[in-house]
Amino acid sequence: MPAAHATAQVAIVGGGPAGLMAAERLSGQGIAVDLYDSKASVGRKFLLAGKGGLNLTHSEARVAFVGRYRERSTEISRWLDEFDATALRNWCEGLGVATFVGSSGRVFPTDMKAAPLLRAWLTRLRAAGVRFHMRHRWTGWDEAGRLCFDTPEGPDTVAATATLLALGGASWPQLGSDGRWVDTLAARGVTPAPLRATNCGFDLAWSPHFSERHAGQPLKNVRIAFTGIDGTRIERSGECLVSAHGLEGSLIYALSAGLRECIERDGRVKIDIDLLPALDAQKVLDEVSRPRGARSLSSHLNSRLGVSGVRIGLLHEVLDRAAMNDMKQLARTLKALPLTLLRTRPVEEAISTAGGVRLEDLDAGLMLKALPGVFCAGEMLDWEAPTGGYLLTATMASGRVAADGIAAWLAGHGG
Numbered sequence: 001m002p003a004a005h006a007t008a009q010v011a012i013v014g015g016g017p018a019g020l021m022a023a024e025r026l027s028g029q030g031i032a033v034d035l036y037d038s039k040a041s042v043g044r045k046f047l048l049a050g051k052g053g054l055n056l057t058h059s060e061a062r063v064a065f066v067g068r069y070r071e072r073s074t075e076i077s078r079w080l081d082e083f084d085a086t087a088l089r090n091w092c093e094g095l096g097v098a099t100f101v102g103s104s105g106r107v108f109p110t111d112m113k114a115a116p117l118l119r120a121w122l123t124r125l126r127a128a129g130v131r132f133h134m135r136h137r138w139t140g141w142d143e144a145g146r147l148c149f150d151t152p153e154g155p156d157t158v159a160a161t162a163t164l165l166a167l168g169g170a171s172w173p174q175l176g177s178d179g180r181w182v183d184t185l186a187a188r189g190v191t192p193a194p195l196r197a198t199n200c201g202f203d204l205a206w207s208p209h210f211s212e213r214h215a216g217q218p219l220k221n222v223r224i225a226f227t228g229i230d231g232t233r234i235e236r237s238g239e240c241l242v243s244a245h246g247l248e249g250s251l252i253y254a255l256s257a258g259l260r261e262c263i264e265r266d267g268r269v270k271i272d273i274d275l276l277p278a279l280d281a282q283k284v285l286d287e288v289s290r291p292r293g294a295r296s297l298s299s300h301l302n303s304r305l306g307v308s309g310v311r312i313g314l315l316h317e318v319l320d321r322a323a324m325n326d327m328k329q330l331a332r333t334l335k336a337l338p339l340t341l342l343r344t345r346p347v348e349e350a351i352s353t354a355g356g357v358r359l360e361d362l363d364a365g366l367m368l369k370a371l372p373g374v375f376c377a378g379e380m381l382d383w384e385a386p387t388g389g390y391l392l393t394a395t396m397a398s399g400r401v402a403a404d405g406i407a408a409w410l411a412g413h414g415g
Contacts, residue, residue, distance in 0.1 A: 007159045008034040010406055011147055013138045014166035015042025016177070017392060018378030020121060021083075021399030022164050022406070027128035029407055034158070035130055036149060037176065038137040043118045044175040045168065049392075050114025056092065057085040057389035059101045068390045070257065072383040075359050079397035082404070088393055095120040106389055138167070140184045161413075162373050162406045166399065169353030169379040170195045179347075181380065185357070189370045192357050196264075198256050198384045199351035199391075201248030202341040210317050215244040217310040223274040224251060225336075228258045229265055237277055242310055245345065253351065254386045260344055260354070272336040275311050285331035297324060307334065314339075352391055354384040365405020366398065373409065377402040 010026055012019045015037035023033045035042070049055075058065060065085065069076040083091075089099050089107060097117045098110045109117055126132075136149040136156070146157040168177025179195050186192070218241050225235040238251035252259075262269035276284055284305065292300035301307040307315075314337055315324065323329050347353055357376045362368060367375045377398040385391050 008032070008161070009410070010034070010162045010164065011036060011158055011160035012164045012166060013037075013147070014164075014168065014176075014378070014380075015039070015132070016166060016168055016378060016395070017043070017046055018395045018399035018402070019164065019166035020125065021396045022166065022377060022403040023125055023130045024121075024128070025400050025403035026406060027125065027130050031407060031410065033130045034133060034160075036133045036136040036138065036147075036158075038135065039176045040134050042122070042132065042134075043114075045172055045177065046118060046392075047114050048172065048175060050112075050117075053108055053112040054114040054117065055106050055108060055387070055389045055392070056099060057088045057107045057393045059085065059105045059107055065390070068385050068388075069383060069394065070385075072359065076383060076394050076397070078364075079394060079401050083393075083397040083400045085389070085393055088396060092117065095124065104388075138165075138181070138184075140187070160373075162375065162410055164375045164377060164399075164402055164406060165380065166376070166378045166402075167380045169356060170347050171197070171350040171353050173348055177379065179353075190357065190361055190368055192380075193355040193382045195347060195353045195355040196260060197344040197347040197350035198260065198354045199253040199387050200256050200260075200347075200349065201243060201252060201345040202246045202256075202259060202263075203343045203345065204246035204339060204341060206244075206246070207317060210313050211244050214242050214310045214313045217242050218249070219247075219273070219275075219310060221277065222251070223277040224255060224271050225274070226255070226259065226262065226269055226271045229261045234258055246341065247339075248345070250387065254388075256344070257354065257384055257386075259341060263341065263343060269341050271339050271341060273314070273339065275307065275314070275334050275337060276305060279305070281331065281335050284334050285328065288331050288334070289327045305334070351387060352379060352384065354382070356380045356382045358382045363405070365408060366402040367405055367409060373413075375402045375406055375409075 009032040012023055012033060012035040015035055019035060023035050027033050066073045066077045092099050099107050100110055101107055136151050139148045139150055142148050142157055146159045149156045167181045170179030182192050218239060220239045223235060223237040228234050236254055240247050240249035240251040259269050287304040290304060298312050315333060318337060319333055357380055359382055366377055378395045385394060
């Protein structure tokens with residue numbers, strides 16, 4: 001047996017932002033915390049998310065911010081009452097990490113890096129007495145209710161007074177959040193909502209010619225529109241990327257929840273891409289209808305409208321030769337190019353996941369109603385949000401709420 005703690009006042013399983021925030025909150029109240037993670041170090045997804053610049057939160061007004069959580073906005077608003085975007089920025093400042101608001105309203109550390117913030121955070125946690133146990137993969141409970149772990153030295157068990165599960169969803173499984181906990185909880189009478197990809201790419205049936213020629217090319221300054229499952233027309237502008245399989249990138253990620261819902265209901269979803277959102281339909285028609293003389297149609301479109309490369313490729317994907325030479329149809333297609341999305345990319349490729357432990361199965365302190373003394377937090381809960389700092393803010397807020405729930409539970413049970 002490894003030399004690990006056989007008992008723990010509070011065992012936190014999962015060393016992502018939710019687990020670390022709960023550990024900070026609890027240790028700050030003098031509560032002993034042992035944190036277990038399956039990897040050799042904590043915060044791996046946090047570090048990867050920060051490789052291109054760590055987006056901590058967003059500066060938009062509270063009502064709009066809360067609305068990003070869609071059908072879970074009421075519940076998550078309560079979490080944000082305890083720890084919102086302003087509190088997150090103040091928390092960073094307390095760790096010696098200054099932040100700034102970018103042109104998009106997103107909030108970043110001034111050095112754009114995740115590693116210095118994580119190092120300062122871990123230094124604070126260790127100073128507060130949090131004990132870290134790495135390479136401990138949680139496998140469930142034994143018959144006595146003890147937590148079971150697989151470790152490099154063999155199986156281990158821990159008797160915890162209270163437990164927080166902060167195990168993530170199923171995206172980026174190589175970093176530790178592989179969704180294995182779903183079956184473990186189901187065996188204990190807690191049936192999570194299925195884990196599905198969100199903030200993800202989508203598959204399309206590109207022709208081999210188009211895929212080979214244009215995969216990897218960006219579509220900048222476009223607008224995508226589609227009809228949601230409630231009949232509402234949804235539109236958003238931005239940038240996406242043509243992949244070998246379909247479409248991905250920030251604009252697609254921002255629309256992914258609604259697109260996924262349509263596919264779940266109908267098996268596919270039709271989108272329209274406005275390739276020239278800065279121009280109205282009449283202006284586009286006027287420009288494509290101008291005489292082009294000896295110039296090719298591609299040269300004409302590039303000269304009059306700046307349409308070239310992947311945009312020309314998309315036109316050829318959806319229009320035959322006759323339609324390409326019908327100026328009215330060509331102009332309509334430039335303003336609303338129809339594509340059909342067939343499925344999400346695999347959940348392992350997604351930035352985050354929807355589904356997980358249903359909030360209805362938890363009390364206000366995020367304790368499982370079916371398993372007294374067992375709490376859950378973070379991405380393993382059934383909520384979703386777009387990228388832009390909303391994911392991290394709510395994840396950390398849930399860790400704080402769960403920690404307060406644990407402290408209250410311990411106080412009421414002699415812990």
